[in-house]
Amino acid sequence: MTTTRTTFTIDESLAEQARRLGINISAAARDGVAAAVRTALAQSDRRAYERRPEQPDSFWDQGEAWGDG
Secondary structure, three states, rough: OOOOOOOOOHHHHHHHHHOOOOOOOOHHHHHHHHHHHHHHHHHHHHHHHHOOOOOHHHHHOOOOOOOOO
């Protein structure tokens, strides 16, 4: 995985608390961004589905099940 360097700001007292608690701020930021991306993608998928919900398709009425028989 290729990474990129970025800069962000954080409240000084929060950064100090994180350091005292041994929290890796970079890892926490990566986790937070990943969670935000997952949430945004899920919301985007939901909006797309709401714009074009699935509809019954008569094509499948003639389909056959695979398997024994």
